[in-house]
Amino acid sequence: MNFMLRIALQLLAFFFLFVFIHMITAVTIQFFWPQGGTDANLSIYVLVLSTVLFLLILLLIGWYLGRPVYFIIVWLRRLARGQYDLPIRWDEIRSRKSGTLKIPYSIYKELFEHLHILANTLQKNEKELQKSEQAKQEWIRGISHDLKTPLTYISGYSTMLINTEYRWSEAEQKEFLTVIQQKAAHLQELVQDLNETIHGQIPLKAEVVDIVELVRRTVADVSSAPWATGRQFMMDTDPDQIPGSCDPKLLTRAIRNLFVNAVVHNPEGTRIAVRISQLHDRTTEIQIEDDGIGFSETLVKSDAAIPSSERSGLGLSIAKQLIEAHGGDLIVTSKPNEGTSLSIRLPLMQS
Structure with a gap:
């Protein structure tokens, strides 16, 4: 009726x-x-x-x-x-x-x-709006944090170039200017990322890449920075090539944040070992271990953003979000004065 x-x-x-x-x-x-x-x-x-x-x-x-x-x-x-x-x-x-x-x-x-x-x-729309706004704020906060890394490169190499106490060769000057140009392009990419539309999920532009080569380039980039002087990087991989589907820009950002943390929060003489392996469950594992000062278990287990004043800084939280956006996991083990162990596990591309 x-x-x-x-x-x-x-x-x-x-x-x-x-x-x-x-x-x-x-x-x-x-x-x-x-x-x-x-x-x-x-x-x-x-x-x-x-x-x-x-x-x-x-x-x-x-x-x-x-x-x-x-x-x-x-x-x-x-x-x-x-x-x-x-x-x-x-x-x-x-x-x-x-x-x-x-x-x-x-x-x-x-x-x-x-x-x-x-x-x-x-009520559902309100929750989705809040979730989308939170994701947008985290995206902007992450990019703002990552802007510091290329700025540090540019500042470091430009300071070396204008240093009057040492006369750099033409090849060295060209190398420094090349790095500055690369980091300026990286800054431009990050600024463009601020205009990305975020609807609750981090936008991924996936493509097939060699995970080993991606990590190797990131290690070379961070270890060659002026502020990384005195840190020893070691890399071991088995096999030599591991193809995977990922957003190379975002995955590089995540891994770079972890390397930068290992450098800037540890004293000179710290050894940073990187091991890449392929597990039997079709998973790629990237292990990053250092013998630095470590940090507390409370920060390791917390899902909240970690203040920049702490050992891990905001970089750990950003890296975790980017890795999880790829369907992976970030496992952190650390104790004060006992170093830090990071394990990144990413699903392999389906055959």
């Missing part, structure tokens, strides 16, 4: 109720005043009584049909304020035994059902 038919039947029921009461009134008057049929005063009394009954019936209709409407208005007002939970009196308008809407609320059954669906949809 649709909504309009139920309303029509309810109004028809009130009409018959009015007619029935009017007939009862007329019969009662006729019974107690049988000779008053020609009395003009009696006709007036009947008219007034009928009018009063009509007004009472209208008030009854207004109360009967208007109370659910007021409940709906209150619910809509809550939705407009961003309150998506059920109204406080929701349990009062439903039968405890059957769980169905009480009369007269059952007349507006479709309205209540659609309001419930609307509330759930709005």
Whole structure:
């Protein structure tokens, strides 16, 4: 039975109720005043009584049909304020035994059902919006953090070039300028990444690359930086080539952040070992170990962003997000004064 038919039947029921009461009134008057049929005063009394009954019936209709409407208005007002939970009196308008809407609320059954669906949809959209905004803020924060690395290269090599205490050869100057140019291009890429549209997930532009070569280039890049002087890098791989599907730019950012952490948060003389292997479950494992100062287990187990004042800095949190976006895992083991071990596990490309 649709909504309009139920309303029509309810109004028809009130009409018959009015007619029935009017007939009862007329019969009662006729019974107690049988000779008053020609009395003009009696006709007036009947008219007034009928009018009063009509007004009472209208008030009854207004109360009967208007109370659910007021409940709906209150619910809509809550939705407009961003309150998506059920109204406080929701349990009062439903039968405890059957769980169905009480009369007269059952007349507006479709309205209540659609309001419930609307509330759930709005609540879901609100959560997705918050999640998307959080992802966007983390994306911007990550890029802002990564901007420091190429700036450090540019600052370091430009300082070396303008140093008047040493006369660099033409080949050395060309090498420094090449690095500065490369890092300036990297800065431009990061600035362009700020314009990426983030909808809850990090945008990946996957392509098939050699994971071993990607890590080797990242190691060479970080180890050649002026601020990496005094740190010893060692790399071992088995096999020599491991093809994988990934976003090379984002995966490089993640691995670079881990290498930079191992460099800038450890003293000179720290040894940093990199091992790449292919596991039997079609997974690539990249292990990064150092014998530096380490950091506490509390920071290792925390999923929150780690303050830059701590040993790992924000780079660990960014690397974790980028690796997980590739479907991988980052396993961190570290203790103060016992060094740090990082294990990156990435799924291999399906054959």
